[in-house]
Amino acid sequence: MNSAVLQDYSGAPLGAPVYELNHVSKTYARNRVVALEDVSLTLRKGSFTSVIGSSGCGKSTLLKIMAGLIPPSKGRVVLQGQPVTGARRDIGMMFQQATLFPWKTAVQNIVLPIEIRDGPAAAKKAMDKAYELLDVVGLKGFENVYPNELSGGMAQRASICRMLITEPAVLLLDEPFSALDELSRDMMNMELQRICREQEATAFLVTHSIQEAVILSDEIVVMKPRPGRLAEIVEVDLPRPRTLDMMTTPKFGEIVDYIRGLLDKGEDM
Amino acid sequence: MTDVKNNPISSEQFEDTVWTQEVAFIDSVPRWIAMTFVFVVFIGVWQFVTSFGLVSPIILPTPWETLMDMIFVGKNLATGGYMLTALWITILEVIYGFALAITIGFTLGVIVGETAFGEKALMPYLVAIDTMPKVAFAPLFVAWLGFGIESKVALAAFIATFPIVVGTAAGLHAADENARMLFKTMGASRMQTLIKMKLPTGLPQIFTGLKIGAVGVMAGAITGEFLGGGKGFGELIRVAASQLNTPRVFSLILYLSLVGLALYMLVTWTQRKVVFWHKERVGDYDG
Numbered sequence: 001m002n003s004a005v006l007q008d009y010s011g012a013p014l015g016a017p018v019y020e021l022n023h024v025s026k027t028y029a030r031n032r033v034v035a036l037e038d039v040s041l042t043l044r045k046g047s048f049t050s051v052i053g054s055s056g057c058g059k060s061t062l063l064k065i066m067a068g069l070i071p072p073s074k075g076r077v078v079l080q081g082q083p084v085t086g087a088r089r090d091i092g093m094m095f096q097q098a099t100l101f102p103w104k105t106a107v108q109n110i111v112l113p114i115e116i117r118d119g120p121a122a123a124k125k126a127m128d129k130a131y132e133l134l135d136v137v138g139l140k141g142f143e144n145v146y147p148n149e150l151s152g153g154m155a156q157r158a159s160i161c162r163m164l165i166t167e168p169a170v171l172l173l174d175e176p177f178s179a180l181d182e183l184s185r186d187m188m189n190m191e192l193q194r195i196c197r198e199q200e201a202t203a204f205l206v207t208h209s210i211q212e213a214v215i216l217s218d219e220i221v222v223m224k225p226r227p228g229r230l231a232e233i234v235e236v237d238l239p240r241p242r243t244l245d246m247m248t249t250p251k252f253g254e255i256v257d258y259i260r261g262l263l264d265k266g267e268d269m
Numbered sequence: 270m271t272d273v274k275n276n277p278i279s280s281e282q283f284e285d286t287v288w289t290q291e292v293a294f295i296d297s298v299p300r301w302i303a304m305t306f307v308f309v310v311f312i313g314v315w316q317f318v319t320s321f322g323l324v325s326p327i328i329l330p331t332p333w334e335t336l337m338d339m340i341f342v343g344k345n346l347a348t349g350g351y352m353l354t355a356l357w358i359t360i361l362e363v364i365y366g367f368a369l370a371i372t373i374g375f376t377l378g379v380i381v382g383e384t385a386f387g388e389k390a391l392m393p394y395l396v397a398i399d400t401m402p403k404v405a406f407a408p409l410f411v412a413w414l415g416f417g418i419e420s421k422v423a424l425a426a427f428i429a430t431f432p433i434v435v436g437t438a439a440g441l442h443a444a445d446e447n448a449r450m451l452f453k454t455m456g457a458s459r460m461q462t463l464i465k466m467k468l469p470t471g472l473p474q475i476f477t478g479l480k481i482g483a484v485g486v487m488a489g490a491i492t493g494e495f496l497g498g499g500k501g502f503g504e505l506i507r508v509a510a511s512q513l514n515t516p517r518v519f520s521l522i523l524y525l526s527l528v529g530l531a532l533y534m535l536v537t538w539t540q541r542k543v544v545f546w547h548k549e550r551v552g553d554y555d556g
Contacts, residue, residue: 064450067450067454068454069450069453069454086456087453087454087455087456088456089456091454093450093451093454095447095450095451096447097445097447099445099447099448099451101448101466101469101470102546102547103469103545103546112455112465113455115465116452116455116456116457116461116465117455117456146546148546
């Protein structure tokens with residue numbers, strides 16, 4: 001891998017390593033299933049990495065370990081020079097469902113991480129920032145609306161704000177838009193790219209969609225199942241910023257085909 | 270039409286095709302008419318059965334007799350007569366019983382729903398007691414607590430506690446995996462997760478338990494009075510029945526049902542205020 005060709009969202013060379021996984025393995029004690037075997041991975045500052053693979057390849061186990069939700073059986077997990085041994089303030093997470101709480105308004109939902117970590121007074125102070133973030137994702141005017149009045153896409157935008165409010169060093173995205181229809185999904189992916197660029201975020205996306213992975217990522221981690229392990233890390237050298245038009249270019253098609261080939265090979269095992 | 274060759278049947282030869290969707294008459298009847306209809310049929314059948322002597326007047330009074338007695342009882346209640354005193358005793362039993370059931374039921378529900386220990390240690394016993402016919406405990410409560418209000422409160426609370434336990438425990442399990450993961454990633458403590466996420470998420474189920482409990486508490490209080498005497502409304506019903514004063518029995522039951530209805534509506538109203546985000550359908554009994 002030649003990192004000289006990698007560029008971040010603004011076109012500058014990629015920054016220092018933010019998140020490092022060294023020979024991480026996970027065996028579930030209960031049924032002795034090896035979910036993850038010897039995974040090593042580095043996320044650089046401002047980079048966008050996707051992980052793709054068929055079900056059972058250990059994607060979600062990997063994500064849970066990176067989020068500090070479950071411990072690895074072997075290996076080192078280090079974020080910003082600090083070992084990850086539990087939930088961390090500098091990790092932001094987003095799920096397939098927006099998971100907004102219906103008894104809180106949009107802004108109240110967004111400041112919830114602050115409320116939990118620093119108490120209601122700090123949450124109140126963070127309100128201004130929540131308003132700004134809602135503006136960034138295009139939800140100005142919906143600050144005091146309850147989630148059941150928001151569409152699926154709007155709810156996911158609000159949950160992006162909730163993820164960003166603590167200014168995390170790394171964003172872990174667990175198929176964030178897979179519950180949306182295809183049109184909203186494409187649009188949200190472009191939004192995500194823009195937001196990541198503006199916030200200079202380091203992002204790690206779990207997805208089932210090769211197209212989505214290619215259009216968003218600098219690097220795509222292709223995984224094989226049983227046991228879950230790395231097959232290959234594919235670099236995407238499409239220029240930044242990406243646009244939806246790029247999805248029709250031959251280069252895009254080439255990368256998609258290549259990854260599909262890798263995934264098919266994985267299926268045979 | 271010049272272009273008739275290519276387009277032999279032009280849509281322009283028609284008027285606007287506005288048409289009405291047919292709705293069957295029986296589905297379009299407004300609620301109040303439907304309710305009145307059932308009421309009139311009910312009274313009609315009742316009148317028919319009594320006025321043609323199909324049923325002995327001792328067993329079933331006429332609607333008119335019942336109405337007259339309702340007015341009599343209503344007057345007694347409105348003027349603060351002995352019936353109001355009796356009704357107040359029953360209302361107190363219901364209030365104390367419900368309060369006790371909520372306190373115990375909610376506490377047990379949180380222990381069972383939140384801790385694995387509570388689930389393992391308490392749930393089997395709770396299920397075992399719940400399957401017992403709880404009314405059969407009435408003589409025990411009378412023996413332990415006497416013929417006063419206490420034994421009725423105890424029976425009422427005993428019956429209403431279990432649905433509240435089950436509702437609360439089920440409510441605490443209602444939060445989905447994502448919400449739990451989210452709270453974990455935010456570094457929330459167990460208490461924070463319980464208070465800020467699990468309890469609010471479970472409120473619809475908790476209120477379902479409260480509603481079933483509200484119905485049970487009424488039944489418990491009256492059963493307690495039937496079996497343990499006292500000075501409540503149930504005692505008035507029992508005495509009227511033993512004198513074969515069926516119009517009185519009917520009208521007392523009707524007034525009593527108003528108390529039960531009021532309690533049920535109080536719970537429903539509170540639910541609508543507290544769980545404002547949860548739209549409940551009519552007749553939605555299990556959340």
